Amino acid sequence: MTTPRLGSLDLSQDAVSLTAALVDVFSVSGTEAALADLVEAALRQVPHLTVDRVGDAVVARTALGRSERVVLAGHIDTVPEAGNLPSRRGEGRLHGLGSCDMKGGVAVILRLAAALSAPTRDVTYVLYDGEEVDADRNGLKRVQREHPEWLAADFAVLMEPTGATVEGGCQGTLRADVTVGGRRAHSARSWLGVNAIHAAGGVLDRLRSYDARLVTIDGLEYHEGLNAVHVAGGAAGNVIPDECTVTVNYRFAPDRSLAEAGDHVRAVFDGYDVRVVDGAPGALPGLDRPAAAAFVRAIGKDPRPKFGWTDVARFTELGVPAVNYGPGDPQLAHTREEYVPEAEVYECEERMLGWLSS
Ligand SMILES: [Zn+2]
Numbered sequence: 001m002t003t004p005r006l007g008s009l010d011l012s013q014d015a016v017s018l019t020a021a022l023v024d025v026f027s028v029s030g031t032e033a034a035l036a037d038l039v040e041a042a043l044r045q046v047p048h049l050t051v052d053r054v055g056d057a058v059v060a061r062t063a064l065g066r067s068e069r070v071v072l073a074g075h076i077d078t079v080p081e082a083g084n085l086p087s088r089r090g091e092g093r094l095h096g097l098g099s100c101d102m103k104g105g106v107a108v109i110l111r112l113a114a115a116l117s118a119p120t121r122d123v124t125y126v127l128y129d130g131e132e133v134d135a136d137r138n139g140l141k142r143v144q145r146e147h148p149e150w151l152a153a154d155f156a157v158l159m160e161p162t163g164a165t166v167e168g169g170c171q172g173t174l175r176a177d178v179t180v181g182g183r184r185a186h187s188a189r190s191w192l193g194v195n196a197i198h199a200a201g202g203v204l205d206r207l208r209s210y211d212a213r214l215v216t217i218d219g220l221e222y223h224e225g226l227n228a229v230h231v232a233g234g235a236a237g238n239v240i241p242d243e244c245t246v247t248v249n250y251r252f253a254p255d256r257s258l259a260e261a262g263d264h265v266r267a268v269f270d271g272y273d274v275r276v277v278d279g280a281p282g283a284l285p286g287l288d289r290p291a292a293a294a295f296v297r298a299i300g301k302d303p304r305p306k307f308g309w310t311d312v313a314r315f316t317e318l319g320v321p322a323v324n325y326g327p328g329d330p331q332l333a334h335t336r337e338e339y340v341p342e343a344e345v346y347e348c349e350e351r352m353l354g355w356l357s358s
Contacts, residue, residue: 008038009038009039009042011045011110011113012114014346015108015346015349016342018107018110019087019094019103019106019340020087020089020094022076023086023087023094023097023099024085024087024096025038027129028077028078028081028097029077029078029079029129029131029133030133030137032130035056036129039076039110039127042114043058043060043114043125046113047117048116049125050062050063054142054143054147055129056076056130056139057126057139057143059124059143060113060124061122061124062116062123062124063122064122066119066122068154068155068290069121069124069152069153070121070123070124070291071123071125071153071155071315071320072109072112072113072124072126072157072159073126073140074106074109074128074159074160075102075127075129075130075131075132075139075140075311076103076127076129077129077131078097078101078132079334081097082335084096084336084337084338085097087099093339093341093342094339094340094345095337099328099338099339099340100327100328100333100339101328101334101338102159102160102326102328104161104327104328104345105160105328106127107345108349108352109127109159110125110127111349112352113125115353116356120357120358121154121291123356124150124151126150128140128142128143131311138311140311148318151318152318152320153315154290155289155292155295155320155321156312156315156322157295157323157325158323158325159324159325159327160311160326160330161326161327161328161329161330161332162324162325162326163328163329163330164299164325164326164327164347164351165299165325166295166296166299166301166303166304166325167305167324168217168220168286168303168304169220169282169284169285169286169305169306169316169321169322169323170306170310170312170313171251171254172254172256172261172279172313173250173251173280173309174249174250174258174261174265174279175247175250175276175277175279176247176262176269176275176276177274178247178269178272178273179243179272179275180200180202180243180244180245181194181199181242181273182197182199182241182242182243182244184235184239184241185239185240186238186239187239187240188238193240194240195241197233197241200231200244203269204228206269207226207227207246210226210268212224212225215253217254217285218285218292219287219303220287220305221305222305223307224250224252225249226248226268228246228247228248231247232244232245248265248269251307252282254282254283254285254316257281258279258281261279262276262279281317282313283306283313283315283322285303285305285323286322286323287303289321292321294355295323295325298352298354299355306324327345327347328340328341328344
């Protein structure tokens with residue numbers, strides 16, 4: 001479909017109407033330019049902000065010389081349309097593509113950017129493209145690569161849908177191949193060989209007896225896991241196999257770096273050949289930082305740990321603790337029935353305003 005030509009984005013309308021206006025500007029990944037233009041133009045009208053742009057990522061900042069700086073970030077792209085445009089309101093919900101993931105959150109960010117001329121912390125507002133596609137198209141990654149100084153901060157909030165509850169940090173993930181050797185032989189004379197598949201039983205024993213850590217960081221309990229996710233071995237129906245590989249996946253709490261996670265997996269499988277094939281670091285919630293602690297108090301609900309991997313980890317790579325917090329049920333993201341409860345949009349806006357005004 002074609003994007004309706006909106007002359008400009010009115011940041012003075014209420015947050016739900018603004019969400020609807022954002023939903024009605026088509027911005028499936030790869031086509032965000034029109035929406036980025038509108039966002040950039042609207043933010044350039046705001047006298048207390050400095051605005052920069054790289055590609056279709058727009059970054060606006062206050063420069064009040066406060067002792068703390070926080071980032072509020074959201075992606076402006078959506079997954080492909082599913083017959084859910086234009087937006088539609090009813091029964092306290094706003095329906096439509098991207099309403100939940102995450103134009104409700106983007107609307108809150110834009111409202112705060114316009115309203116907060118003198119926030120109690122300096123604020124960097126980041127609206128970026130390419131989140132719903134391959135990581136190499138991610139606009140936040142582009143900003144991180146080309147202008148990491150734009151993201152410098154003490155704390156970051158990604159306004160992805162969390163049901164208006166703080167979700168702290170995220171777990172890291174690592175995949176490794178644990179390979180066991182043997183000696184090939186004809187299965188009719190099996191005593192001449194060493195069966196690698198049988199020997200892999202030792203690897204499985206270690207997995208079965210593995211005690212996964214429960215790690216509490218800033219009051220959030222992260223539950224780790226180390227599991228076999230694939231097994232490969234065997235040469236033919238009449239051959240004693242000389243190699244068997246067990247692929248394991250380690251989901252680790254964010255107190256461990258990716259390198260430390262690799263060391264841990266190697267230690268668990270000491271004596272075996274271990275090769276790390278893939279991994280992504282986790283993200284610390286950083287709730288012990290003053291800006292973050294004040295944030296959690298302002299939201300007024302118990303934070304939850306995040307178990308999947310999200311863009312908050314990019315901030316951790318920059319040394320900026322980050323959390324997810326935004327309107328909408330994450331389980332509705334990417335569905336045809338996607339909607340955002342209007343009350344959650346207003347609630348998030350109000351709580352964020354309270355946090356940045358106190
Ligand atoms: Zn999202």
